[in-house]
Amino acid sequence: MKLDERHLIQLAAVINAGGVTEGAELLGMTQPAVSRTLALLEKRLGEPLFVKGRRPLRPTPFGRALADHGQAMLLSSRKASELADNFRYGRAGTVRVAGTQFFMDALISGLIADFHNERPDVRVVQSYGYMPDLQDAIRADRVDLAICPVDVLDGDDMEFQSILAGRNVVACRVTHPLLLKRKLKGPEVLDYPWIAPPPNSPLQADMRALLLSFGSTGVSVPYIGGSLASAINYLTRTDALTILPHGVVFAYRKVGDITALPLRVPHPQRALGILRLAGSPQSPAVTAFSNHIATSFGKLAELIKRHEQSVVWKG
Amino acid sequence: MKLDERHLIQLAAVINAGGVTEGAELLGMTQPAVSRTLALLEKRLGEPLFVKGRRPLRPTPFGRALADHGQAMLLSSRKASELADNFRYGRAGTVRVAGTQFFMDALISGLIADFHNERPDVRVVQSYGYMPDLQDAIRADRVDLAICPVDVLDGDDMEFQSILAGRNVVACRVTHPLLLKRKLKGPEVLDYPWIAPPPNSPLQADMRALLLSFGSTGVSVPYIGGSLASAINYLTRTDALTILPHGVVFAYRKVGDITALPLRVPHPQRALGILRLAGSPQSPAVTAFSNHIATSFGKLAELIKRHEQSVVWKG
DNA sequence: GAGCTTCATAGCAATTTGCTATATTATACA
DNA sequence: TGTATAATATAGCAAATTGCTATGAAGCTC
Incomplete structure (x- = not known):
């Protein structure tokens, strides 16, 4: 016989809390709603779940046994809710980021560390690659973001957000x-x-x-x-x-x-930035990470500018 | 954010089965029903649960994580259903039976053994007592049935089913x-x-x-x-x-x-039988046990009768 | 690109859910 | 023994959800 999972959860809450009123409160429901559920359950099962006519509500052995399973479901449900919340607000999840070796090692790894001070429960999976491969990895959904220098973007399914001059x-x-x-x-x-x-x-x-x-x-x-x-x-x-x-x-x-070296180096027409699939919905964790990278590079660019000015002064 | 447990279960079924159609079948539902549930879940969560536009339906990490909790609930739900079935058909449960020592030890223990050959999953909790106490125990719901000699029943809340002459x-x-x-x-x-x-x-x-x-x-x-x-x-x-x-x-x-000894013993106006609360709903396991005792004693009475006749012949 | 399979959507009836208001019942205390 | 109190059960109603069938849309296979 199939039972409604929610009913069992309500049963568990009531037995745990020691009363219909308390159980309902525990679930954020009203007492009549829960009371009706219990009545319905008993009617369908054809078995009493509580000893009748006794006020400190006492469950039957059957009721208690069923409630045990309900309790398990309640816990799972709570965990699922928490997971969903964390995900929705980008507090949890996974960010798969790829990029060129030197850049990832020198700059991104540090930014990931900063990011984790804010959001310790987001997992970052890093990998390395160069341009054509990175694009493929994104398209194949092996990677959420690529941080790399880009000159020409082939295909219009990609979105590129420039974050630093490619010098x-x-x-x-x-x-x-x-x-x-x-x-x-x-x-x-x-x-x-x-x-x-x-x-x-x-x-x-x-x-x-x-x-x-x-x-x-x-x-x-x-x-x-x-x-x-x-x-x-x-x-x-x-x-x-x-x-x-x-x-x-x-x-x-x-x-x-x-x-x-204070040497003008001919650099290609190229910018460093974040590459991602255009228009594709991305998880909040990825968005948060991406924003963090972008703003951090904004600050970095500022720093570099000031540093160069000071160097010029010195020279 | 509160999620409907049933939705998570459906998600788990779909991911487990590898497709909406199969998942729906697993749950005994139609494909559109499950499909709609998933769409609804995604909409409420604001997060994709599956990678879009890919036919061997591939869940996102988030979808998979949620489904894990759904799976736990699915298992609990199955167990609860099984428990309910067993209970409803008296295949499981607990029977609390009390009675006079000699009678329980000599006869009832053997009948319990027979009973368990039929219904191994019913737990029998036996205790001993004499008449006024037994009645109290039943009233206080410490015992489901008492098997004892009864002469006069005080109070009409009890039901007595005679099973053997009290000789x-x-x-x-x-x-x-x-x-x-x-x-x-x-x-x-x-x-x-x-x-x-x-x-x-x-x-x-x-x-x-x-x-x-x-x-x-x-x-x-x-x-x-x-x-x-x-x-x-x-x-x-x-x-x-x-x-x-x-x-x-x-x-x-x-x-x-x-x-x-072949000696007429003056025996009190008394019958041996099963005592229980009148009109109270009892679990199928208790009913089954009670029936087993009653029919077994029917056979026993027959046996005794025949045995006595043969003894008379001898004498 | 045709055909097949699978998923998504639409529309509808029945059930279920939530609520508030109110009746009923069990316990406690005089 | 009755009354006060707290808790549970019931009634009634609007909204949401569930299930279904029929059908459209989209990937996959060859």
Whole structure:
């Protein structure tokens, strides 16, 4: 015999609370509503659920046994409600974010940490990738957001929110000899070894273009394939150079004793931003995360601007 | 946010079954009904529960998380339904039965065993007591049925169903010397020691009356207070006598080498039967148990009758 | 792109749900 | 023993929900 789950929950509440009135209150209902439910249940079951004619309402063994199951459902229901609330307000859920390695490692990981101070119950699943793949990942719903440099967007199913100018710089350690030179032309950088960014990354292409612009023929590239942490470590211990997004160098200016050469680098027509499926409804957690990234980068851009001005002053 | 438990159950069924159609079938509903529920849920939650536009219906993480709770409720609901069915058909539940010690031990315990061969899931809670207390226990709903001898019923709130004539006999071991005597008058029994039935039991009163009718002044009563098992053991090892319900002696005629003296014993106007609250609805399990006892005693009475006839023939 | 399967929507009758107002009943206390 | 009090049961009504059948729309398979 099929029983209405809500009825069993009401039964459980009444037995738990020790009375119809209290049970109803527990559920946010009125006493008559619950009372009727119990009467209906008894009638359908053909079994008394309570000992009749006794005022401190006493359940029959049957009533108690049924109520046990009702209690289980009540707990599940409560948990489900809580889950729904958390989800709806973006306090819980999962954000799947992907992006280019260096950028994720240098900047996004820190922002995720900040985000978790606000919303500790949102799970962030991070992955790495470059542009065509990222777009595919989003379309295939393997990823909610991508944070990456974008020049041309193929297809109009994507939405791109620019958050930072896609500017590259030549990075080196703060004790690098080139920093002492009065006037840096450019070709001098070819005299130093270069670290190559991850294969197939946009940075790698940018580096190639840069070196070519200085007339490179056979620059020394002794170190390839390391992640950001490796590159930074290497950079701080040698006079090697590499190309990095400006923001990355800025983020590491303290911890890695890294800086940028005062050198105009031809950077591609490209902006860094958040890529997502256009018009697709996204969970509040994703929205919240996305907003957090955007506003954080707004502040970061401000910081970078001020920092550059101070550097100019110094120079 | 409060969610309808039934909605979550439907969600769980759909996700479990892998489709709306299958899920609906699982619940014994039509596909449109379930489909509408899901649409409603999504609308209220403001969150998609399924990835849109994908045919092997794929739930979102949120949908899956909610469905987990729904699944828990579905299981509880199933268990509750099963419980209700068992209860309704008397296949489960509890029967609280009380009665006089000797009678319960000699006869009812065996019948309970028979009963459990039919309905193993009915719990029987047995307790002992004598008449005024038994009635109180029933009124106070501490006991569903009492099986006991009743002479006068005070109060009309009780219902008594007679199942056996309340006949007592003088019991002894099968090798007792008195069994050899050609004609037993009665007073001879005063020459042997007597075992006294439990204090305050109706049997004790009966024994007193019996002995007085034979002119007892100072009969030897060396053993008092034992339960049935003790009395039977004692009886089979000595020439002591005692008073026992006829049915009890009959039940133990094999195992205890016990029999009854061919002596007319004045027995009170009393019948053995089942006592219960009049007009009170009782659980199917109790009804089934009660019926079992009544029919079993019908057979027992038949057996006893035949046994007595054969004994008469022998004599 | 045709055909098949599955999901979504529309419309309707019956049930259920919630409420307020009120009657009934059990207990407690004089 | 009666009365006061608190709790439960019942009545009546509007709104929401549930179930159904019929049918439209959309993915998937070949």
